[in-house]
Amino acid sequence: MPGRGLQVACWRGFHCSHTMKYHQRAAATPRRAIMYVPGYDDRKANKAATLTIDSIVLDCEDGVAINKKEEARVNIPKLLARTDFGSKDRFIRVNSRDTGLTEDDVSSILASNNLPDGLLLPKVNSVDDINWFCDLAARNGNLKSLNRPMILGVMVETAIAMLNLKEITSFKSNTFDLQCLIFGADDFLAEIGASKTENAMELMYARQHVILHAKAFGLQAIDMVYNNYKDLIGLQRQAIEGAKMGFTGKQVIHPGQIDIVQESFSPSKEQIEWAKALSIAFEDHQQQGKGAFIFRGQMIDKPLLLQANNILSLINNVNGSHTSS
Numbered sequence: 001m002p003g004r005g006l007q008v009a010c011w012r013g014f015h016c017s018h019t020m021k022y023h024q025r026a027a028a029t030p031r032r033a034i035m036y037v038p039g040y041d042d043r044k045a046n047k048a049a050t051l052t053i054d055s056i057v058l059d060c061e062d063g064v065a066i067n068k069k070e071e072a073r074v075n076i077p078k079l080l081a082r083t084d085f086g087s088k089d090r091f092i093r094v095n096s097r098d099t100g101l102t103e104d105d106v107s108s109i110l111a112s113n114n115l116p117d118g119l120l121l122p123k124v125n126s127v128d129d130i131n132w133f134c135d136l137a138a139r140n141g142n143l144k145s146l147n148r149p150m151i152l153g154v155m156v157e158t159a160i161a162m163l164n165l166k167e168i169t170s171f172k173s174n175t176f177d178l179q180c181l182i183f184g185a186d187d188f189l190a191e192i193g194a195s196k197t198e199n200a201m202e203l204m205y206a207r208q209h210v211i212l213h214a215k216a217f218g219l220q221a222i223d224m225v226y227n228n229y230k231d232l233i234g235l236q237r238q239a240i241e242g243a244k245m246g247f248t249g250k251q252v253i254h255p256g257q258i259d260i261v262q263e264s265f266s267p268s269k270e271q272i273e274w275a276k277a278l279s280i281a282f283e284d285h286q287q288q289g290k291g292a293f294i295f296r297g298q299m300i301d302k303p304l305l306l307q308a309n310n311i312l313s314l315i316n317n318v319n320g321s322h323t324s325s
């Protein structure tokens with residue numbers, strides 16, 4: 001798994017040191033693009049295995065018709081057993097609590113010896129939904145066989161979830177490691193009765209709200225799906241916008257979206273060069289006793305160093321995940 005050693009170490013550190021702050025627990029594993037693959041669809045799963053992507057989500061939820069739910073939940077453990085997905089993070093998205101289908105998903109998927117790296121819980125409305133799911137999984141699943149906590153991604157896609165984000169993002173558990181907060185924009189639009197516009201201005205507040213809470217609690221923030229999968233220019237515009245806003249990755253639905261999204265969430269060569277040069281200049285000026293100085297025509301002080309550090313740690317994580325694959 002990409003960066004798995006570091007990730008486990010971080011988690012252990014989190015539970016050993018109660019003084020560690022939330023913002024220090026962010027996962028080192030890059031999840032720039034996470035792609036949904038319907039859980040019953042072997043052809044798409046086999047295709048996904050050949051692609052260069054950070055994470056895949058084997059889906060039991062909305063990518064799967066109601067009459068295919070059983071097929072998906074039975075097929076996914078078999079897929080995990082026989083398919084080499086390389087260094088990709090393998091998530092499973094179960095059905096949400098309100099559907100009454102989660103219990104069957106959990107007993108089929110987590111009773112298997114072929115567990116995924118992580119689980120996505122959709123349509124979470126409150127921390128109670130997460131506690132309910134974790135209890136269910138602990139009772140019915142094979143989680144004790146893992147020598148690490150199960151990674152958890154929580155999808156927020158309702159108005160009430162937005163109001164409850166603080167308690168949702170502060171969720172902690174011994175068996176689950178909440179790492180990602182994922183914005184389900186399509187369900188959110190339906191819930192609030194809005195229509196998607198070209199520049200998605202109707203979603204700006206919710207997107208920022210998700211980023212704010214994810215970052216306050218050290219979680220990865222994953223941006224919305226771009227449905228018009230043949231429009232690569234629009235995809236790139238929205239992906240770059242999301243990256244600039246502070247999202248760490250984006251959900252994708254088609255292989256054609258992967259490269260653009262992963263590139264949009266990776267620092268450019270120019271940014272890396274800038275960050276390295278700035279770090280050196282900052283250190284030199286610190287030694288001269290200067291907290292603020294001019295670098296390439298701009299005033300630099302500590303916040304700019306922290307921004308440069310973000311770029312350097314992202315590229316380290318991306319490179320680390322590729323060398324360990």
Ligand SMILES: CC(=O)SCCNC(=O)CCNC(=O)[C@H](O)C(C)(C)COP(=O)(O)OP(=O)(O)OC[C@H]1O[C@@H](n2cnc3c(N)ncnc32)[C@H](O)[C@@H]1OP(=O)(O)O
Pocket residue numbers: 035036037038043044045047048059062063186187225229253254255
């Ligand atoms: C709001 C939400 O919840 S989003 C999540 C729920 N939605 C989904 O999961 C949708 C996932 N995506 C898909 O099902 C499909 O990409 C569709 C329906 C959008 C388009 O399907 P198609 O028209 O069949 O795609 P297309 O013919 O362009 O596929 C090209 C190749 O990519 C593969 N492919 C397409 N989508 C995927 C995918 N999601 N994962 C893996 N492979 C895929 C196809 O199998 C095909 O490969 P192959 O011919 O070598 O086997």
Ligand SMILES: O=CC(=O)O
Pocket residue numbers: 062122155157183184185186187188224225
């Ligand atoms: O599940 C994703 C969404 O956009 O809704």
Ligand SMILES: [Mg+2]
Pocket residue numbers: 062122157184186187
């Ligand atoms: Mg949804």
